[in-house]
Amino acid sequence: MDTVGLLVFVAVGIVVLFDFTNGFHDASNMIAPVIASRAMTPIQSVVVVGGFTFLGPVLGGTAVANTIGSFVTLDDLPETLSLVVVLCGILAATAWNFLTWWRGLPSSSSHALVGGMCGAVVVSAGPEQVVWGMEALTRGEFTGVTKVLLALVLSPIAGFWVGFILQRITLFLLRAASPLVNWELRGAQWLTTAGLAFSHGANDAQKSMGILTLCLLLAGDIEEFHVPLWVVVICASAITLGTVLGGWKIVRTLAFSIYKIRPLHALNSQLTSAGVVFLASVIGAPVSTTHVVSSSIMGVGASERPKAVRWTKAREIATTWVITIPGAGVLAMLGYLVVWLAGLAL
Template sequence: MDTVTLLALLAVAIVLLFDYTNGFHDAANIIATVIASRAMQPVTAVVIVGVFEFLGPLLGGTAVANTIGKFVDLSGLPGTLSLTVLVSGLVGAIVWNLFTWWRGIPSSSSHALIGGLIGAVVLAVGRDHVVWGVAELADGHVSGVVKVVLALILSPLVGFGVGYVVHTVALYALRAAHPRINRPLRLGQFLTAAGLAFSHGANDAQKSMGILTLILLLGGFIPSFEVPFWVMLACASALTLGIMSGGWRIVRTLGFAIYKVRPLHALDSQLTSAGVIFTASLIGAPVSTTHVVATSIMGIGASEHPRAVRWGKAREIVTTWLITIPAAALVGAIVYALVFAILHRGQP
């Protein structure tokens, strides 16, 4: 087996491992409000979410995969070098994901992936091999890192705003409702949680699909950047397995530490998050489910009782968001430096 094939197999395995860690890291984003509002038992929630999470990547298109697979330009480089760079960036993202999961911090797997790859690419072959998209933005086109970062920055703001509006309208519509309305609100979450799971799968699995397709292209296994069906299936499976493994530390943060979630809050949060994330998937914008879900809860809480929102926890989450890309970039660069040192050990 030649070196390129061996590196490609290793890279594919690491992509699927990242997809798995993404799943259990983001599981809480989907099931936290369902459990906090007592709409479902954890086992029921995980099964329903798992089914629709699996369907999302298969039926949600490839617009996000195209964005992620093209924000670094490693064409023209030797296959061994380009694949080593990708492997290093992915390992950096996984390390950061595991650290934040261990600490119970709802950080962004999307940010970690972007940061890890940028750090490895810049250290290995220079910043010119990252498609920053700044020049294109001056011409009125959004692409590359600019498109990714804009999506990751704007989506939480949209999540907050839409959550605020949706909950305000819902409160007005149900202003005279009897407390028995909580039962249909809990039942309604079977639909909204399924919709959130589908949209999450459609957006998050495509990030891994894009990187995996790039690996195949750089290794010479496919002639052009087109996502094969087996790649969709593999990424959908890895993400779903991760989701079904759970992420209970972050459930506590999203479900209880930001705002006291009741059935109406949970339904509105799921509806808001599903709509924002699926819309982003259709236009090829990679977003953070963690960001959108957390800020939708904040917007809902702010529309009802602003003082009841635990803004201290919100500030902690925002701080983590701000450091994720540079931190993951640093880890990705360190991983590449270690790999380079091991491969060139003993050479002058």
């Protein structure tokens, strides 16, 4: 096996690992609300979430993968160097995922991926190799990093306000309902949980699909950016496995540290999150499921009792979000410098 082939082989392993960490990082986003509202047992939620997470990338198209695979341009670099750069970026994102998982903080795999890739490309090939998208923005077009960042910023805002409004509407519609309605709401959560899991798989797994396809393109294994079926299957399997194993430290954070969740809160949060993430997947916008779910929970809680929302915990989570891109970027830069000093960046 030549050097390029070896790097592609390593890339597959690292991307699968990143996809796996993405899965166990985001498992809590879908599992926490249904457990907190007692709509499902942990085992039931894992089965439903795992199954529909797998179906998401298989049936959800490749629009997000196309976006992720095009916000950096490495075609004019030597094959070996371009693959090393991508590996440094994805390794940094994976390391950041592990770090925040260990600390029990709901960080964003999407932010980590963007930060890691941009950091690795900037330090190795220069900022001109990143498709920032600022010039296109002046023409009203959304491309490159600008498109990615806009999606990451606007999606939690949408999650908060859609959740806020939806909670107000359902509270009005159910104002005369008896407490027995909670049983029906818990039953409906089986559908919203499945929808959120499908949307999560359709959006998040495509990020790994995009990076892996980019590696294949840089190595000359494919002639144009087109996601092969085996890439879809392997990424779907990795994120599903990570989701099934889950991250219980983050479950506690989301389920009990932001707002005391009841069946109606969980239903509206999941319905909001599923809608926002699915719409983003359709238009090819990579978003953070963690951000959307967390913000929707806060929106639902603020709609009913703003003072009951634990804003201190929300600020702690927001701080983690803010530092993710530069944090992963710095890790990627340091990783590339180590590779360069070792004489491996050829």
